[in-house]
Amino acid sequence: MPELFEIIKELCAADGTSGDERAVTKLILSMLPDDCEANVDALGNIIVFKKGEKTPKNKVMLAAHQDEVGFTVTYITDDGLLKLSAVGGINHEVAVGRQLHFSNGTVGVIGGKAVHQQSEEERGKPVKLDSLTMDIGASSKAEAEKYVSLGDCAYFESNYTELGNGYLREKALDDRVGCAIMIDMLNKPLPYDVTCVFTVQEEIGTRGAKTAAYTVHPDYAIVLETTTACDFSGNDGEKRVCQLGDGCVISYMDRGTIYDRELYRLGFDLANKSDIPCQTKTLVAGGNDSGAIHTSVGGIRTVALSVPCRYLHSPSCTIKKSDAESTAKLAYEMYLALCEKS
């Protein structure tokens, strides 16, 4: 099995917006070892069970989401231009003015009138998708329809780039990094039985996690994610949220979850014991599959371990590789501890 970052590279290159994760699902299934039992549920979640050397005291589930943010075609104009709608929460200014692609290779650009023709007021406002269209080169509706249909999804360009001191930039790191950590783990011999779920539709309301948690019904859940970091110049103090290079982020609260206090502390204890860099966030914001999981089937004790990520939901998601490694290590320690927890 390739190393963690090879897996990340391969996963990010695949296209899968919420609701159409099929290409990613197929790729993940191909990366699982033979000793795993994998099922794809009605929504598209992959539920993987791997037998370990021993049966654990507690049933532990790891979760990461397959889907990424993108765009879907809602209308084709008579001139062959496409109107799009965002799938998931995208700040439109990170998508306009650059190439996006469809899974069949068709490339287009979303844009509008030139900066020269914008009023002073317009120039100062962030771009919005409503008034803009995508040009794929077609000059009529009929020509456009040969390449693109309503409901097709447009994606940020994949371009795996190593930056500076061990940074990594690519689309869809949210949350293929979490998926890669689970794939990496499943490809190694494990001391205890484990269930890993690769969820769908996280970006439009943590929908896949609801059914996956119900089906698996674990005692404990570990959610592997990426989380917003704003640790670049211009932001001070708590506005930086978390820091690339300072390790795995253990959350105490976000918009969907107030995390189990005991597991939150356990995370820091385990990290300290094994010398794994870790930190927490200084802003209560965002949310992830934990929100759906911790209220499922009568309540599931849940911890979220995240890789800090700059420019989330853009073509330029940026992580530090050492943080992904720290998160993978802490996820493994957490899995061991929760399996054995009395």
Next chain:
Amino acid sequence: MTMNINEMLYTLCSVDGVSGDERSASQAALEMLRRFTDDCYIDNFGSVIGHIAKSGKKPKLLLDAHIDRVGLIVSYIDDAGFIKVGAVGGPDRRVLAAQSVTIHGKEKIKGTVSVLPPHVKGGDSAVKIEDMVIDTGFTKQQLSKIVELGDMITFDCEPTALIGTRYCAGALDDRCGVASILCALEMMSGKELAFDIDVSFTVQEETGERGAKIAAYDLDPDYVLEMDVSFAKTPDSDRAKCADMSKGVMIGIAPSLSRELSERLICLAKENDIPYQLEVMGGETGTNADTISVNKSGAKACTLSIPLKFMHTPAEIIDTEDVMSTARLIAEFAMKGGADNA
């Protein structure tokens, strides 16, 4: 051997050449121009000059397009290693968030224009260029060895052929104008010409038509055709201020242009079934034609514009058929001349 327009655009748009440091772009264009004349060079200011036909007996026609592109310039490296920038020309700041850029330092390095997520940023205004920082992942100490103040920054965009005959790249403004001249030279190659012909690919148009001022002084033309880009219609733009993409070369009519020349070009387009549109401007044209026409004792100038979408963004779009209709009209005029000089 005929030049393939897509290959030409790929070569011309793959090189940097932000206003003020056009060396690589000028060199690439000079190599292409060498196919038509040995008498070509880069002038003191950086512009490419070529003498195509030089009898000394015919009126002098200058074919000009600008070689520079808009971009950013490194103005400061802060203690955390982030780069502050200034605008070179007028890039559309609303589409730069999370944009991948190349910094042309001692070596080329990649960076990302930082952007805050909406829940942290708040407010409803587009980030100003002076408030942007570029994230390279290097420390200040490391960066200082590679990047100096004054280094240029380009927006990354892989030049790509769209479906049909449209083409997407950065710097199509005005590398497609350069391409139209090269295509025209090929069309008129070996033909009887009505003029002595000079070609200039001038620098620093985006910062105030400075290269054209110098080239015009040296070349002292009687007639000027200025090949630049102009606004192609998008659904959100003012129909009256835009041309249609794919409907042919835009012949300029403006108080600052020569009315006889505009009329002659319209007549030639009609006679030769060259698709064309009129671009009527109320004063000056905002192109090098304004500067060249008032050189020394003056020259008769007209603009031939190529409709372009998303001007001054990282991913501009043109139709290569519009480049070809521009080239055909240049060639017809060069061969047949005008009513007053034939």
